[in-house]
Amino acid sequence: MAEKHAVDISGKGDRIISGHVVNMTISLKDLMEQDEFWILLFILGSVLLNWPVLSLATGGGGPLGHFTIIVYLVAVWLMIILFAYLFDRWTSN
């Protein structure tokens, strides 16, 4: 019987994928309870908010022109807020 690992982004637990028995699922909620996940997010956020990735949004060459950089920064910012919000919501019962 084939094994398949599935990551459940709904945070609801294991899912059965048709034709396969899922032996192990790691939900986002489980990930959030690990310190390493937050360290990874921090590093990723730092990368997204610094050169060279940041340079992709500057210069006015993006789809929104010079407004791209502002939209980009706000979007990354909101993603940071979203992850923290999900952590609060899923772990504060």
Added chain:
Amino acid sequence: MINPVLALATMVLYLLLLFGVARYAERKRDQGKSIVSNPYVYALSFSVYATAWAFYGSVGRGATAGLSFLPIYLGPSLVMLLGWIIIRKMIIISKEHRLTTISDFISFRYGRSYFIGALVTIASLIVITPYVALQLIAISESLTIISGAYHEILGVRRLIVTVLLGVFAIIFGTRHLDPLERHEGLIAAVAFESVVKLVAFLAVGLYITYGIFGGYGEIVREIAATPDYTHLLEIDYVSWFSLILMSSFAILFLPRHFHVMVVENSEENHLKKAMWLFPLYLLLINLFVPAVAWGGLLLGASGRADMFMVSIPISQGQDLLALLVFIGGTSAATAMVIVSAVTVGTMMLNDLEMPYIVRKIGKGRDLPSLILTLKRLNILLVLALGYFYSLLVGFPALVDIGLLSFLAACQLAPVALGGLYWKKGCWHGAVAGLVAGFIIWGYTALVPTLVDVGWISKGLISSGPFGIALLRPTALFGIELDMWTHAFFLSMLANFTFYVLFSLIHVPCEEEKAFADSFVDVYEECPRIELSPILPFGENVMIRVGTVAELEGTVARYIGDERAKNVVDMNLADLKTTREGIDARQLLELRDRLEKTLTGSIGPSATRMIVEDEVAVKPVAEVIKETKAIYTIDPGKTYVIPEKAYEVFTDQITHGVEGLCITTSDPDEVRLKWHFTETPIVRLSHEKGHSEMYIAPSNLPHLFITIKSFVESSKNSIILLDSLEELIEENASLVPDSEVLDFVHALEDLSEKGRTRLVLRTRPEFVNKKLTSDINEAKQLIFLLGPLSAYLFKVFADSILKGLDETAKMTVLRDLEEMMGAEKLFSGMVGPDEDAGCDPEMGEIDEESRGRAINIDSSARLSRGEFFAALRRLSKAIEEVDPSFDLLSAAKPLMAKYGLNPIELHLTSGTTYVIEEDKPLKSLRVFSDLVDQGVEGLCISRYHPEKLMEKYGLSPKRVIWLTQSAGIEPEYRHVDPTNFPRLSGMISAFLSKADEPVILLEGLGYLITQSNYESVLRFVQSQRDEVARKNGILIIHIDPLALDTKEQHRLESEMEILNVEDEKS
């Protein structure tokens, strides 16, 4: 324009509104319905990060440097992702140890260091002053813009604001001395202000973006199309990166932020809310910064860009909006000022003033009042300094102050983060890192800002000191970067490098290691520690224990009697015990809790000094090693250890035994040599010392009480007295003999009954028996040590002679001295005409007492046998003048006092005695009593050694079992009753090693039945001679019914009959 009086009145009313909000919150808290202990208020309080510098300065920076204001807010948002890892750890540690400021946090981690705490506090004070000035100037400037220029003397408006903020901070920030009683009023006001400033900012942002312009896109397009402003959309990535890092560290370690994030936290889970609410807040409050800044540029708004927030609405006739913005700016400024003043005021109290107060201010002062007053004065001082600084410098000079403050907070990052995650971080590394970091910070960041102000020559920046270009403050070693990146990079590099390097070179002391473990391993669960006699307190734990009253008294000195009592009662209830019923483990726990209460009130440095200086000598266990003890010494016994006493003592205290060291040596030298740090040392000296206990050697009662209180407050202790010889010799001419004897006897008794281990270090020559170089168990010290036996004889003699009239006494003394002189009765005893070896003072005393008391040289030594022989001689001399004299009755009280068996009065060395009784009960009792009192004994018995051990406490080593059984365990010495040669050999071997020993032979009837009477008689005769030669005592038990009259008579003719009283008599 708004009427200046109206504007000022609005501001004052707003500040009064803050008072109302704070008061309301405090009242709700008192009713048990706290409005502050919820995650939303907690998260909003984080916005104290956004000060007037953020309100006005961000706009100014946006207008001059474009998006470069954003990293200041992106950094904290990123750090919130690590909030559950880092901030939560800081909260748990701070709550555990009652740490109330960032300086306490860091100084505690590195051994409760006064120096580190002071360094961080002074740096914070230096940095906070211009920052407070900036807030006051921002309020003043915005007021000028909305109401027009107004001539004022000495910045009176600023003064009004300063006074009002000072009053607010004092009322709501210094109610009690325990800052961990959270300031709900203060936090409620900060949360309220954060809503006000957000609303104000969003209002003006929306107005400018959509009211004046056609939206954000239009503003950005116009800016991009204007050549003079296109640079505003560019990013200096190096500066961007360093500002993100700088702000990340600042959010964690700025004093005001540490306070709201860590100290004011009421529940860990609230942090989860703050992890997303705070970044959302920062996003919202910065959402319209580019719009306001660039909109102002496009509108050609007059005045400084920093003031676009108020100048644009005013210029558009929106006075109410301008007033709202002004209030928003005031909110931003006042929150920062209040929290910073309270925080820095507390730091100054804990880390600068309290250590001085603890050392210098004597008892009797009302310390709680003094401490509270000092805290309030500190707050006023911080505000006053900010106010006067604002009068001296102008607004332009203060724009960079925010970054200067951030960079200073960054210097705490290596030591703080290292303290949280790296056990090897030590005091030396922390000091080296902080000093290096602050020096570089001062040179590369502070100095250039002072040049801008005009306080330092510009030549220093352009050419470097003494014209050395490589040492230019803004381009040190030729590194050309923007000023803040340059300062950040170099200061953090120096800080981090020195911290790590010095930490690796130096090994932390044991106390630091314990603190490092408590910080780094804070999440690890501690195993339940159970009290046990050998390792009572688990591993790596240092303990101090006191009585409840003493602990309460110490705490009351600093927080007041009533509060101390409440804290003690609350903790006793929590521990489920009472003041009277508390046991050692609970006392330990109470002590730890009270130390934390003190730490929360006055800081760790001062608490450490109090605990070291004010807690009297108490049992202490050194940090326990994970090895087995080398030496085994039993509680309830006394040991004489001539060479290895300190080794044995140190071995015991590092394996869970609480120790007390009494010495005439310098305590510091002792600690240094033997590496024990926590064990109390009592120095026997007439000097008064500092932080060690000094007792005069002649003050034997005080010394005894000190030792007694130590023994009684410990369940597993050891006492090292390395100067008993000196104590006795020094007191020979100062203190009555009886007092010295009483002290030694009581000490030995205490050791036995208190189950402590008494270790005496003394020269072998001072001990009246042969010693091994190792551990020697000792009994009856009065016969063992130096002239104590001679003192004992003098005490007995004086007591006995007291009953005689003068004439009889003189006769007795004369006769006794003649006998002593003739017979040289005692070794070292001096007759009436010999002064040789006498101390001159002793000679004078003897001269005085001659004719009234026995003349005994202080260097005289009496063995046990000699002592009793001397008493018998004395008795004989007295009987000649008083035939009715009974030695036993006369000596009985003192015999009982010093634990001597009256039977010894009748036992002469070299004599064989017989005790006649059907069962050997009295015989064994007498024998075991003598052995208990230190006489070396050998019991030859028909009884199994285990039975003798059980009933009489006789060690199997002292027993030879008469039996013909086979397969006996090797630990029991036994002999065949027919094997007289072997038995003789065993007795002979014993006699040759022992001093004045006693041998009990019981089982004579068994010997006779196994062999024959004649053999036994011959055996007894040979042993009698052997004992006589070797100065021993032989006691033989006979059952008179087991022998016929002739046999009994023949045996008795070889011995003396010993009548033993029944136990009851």
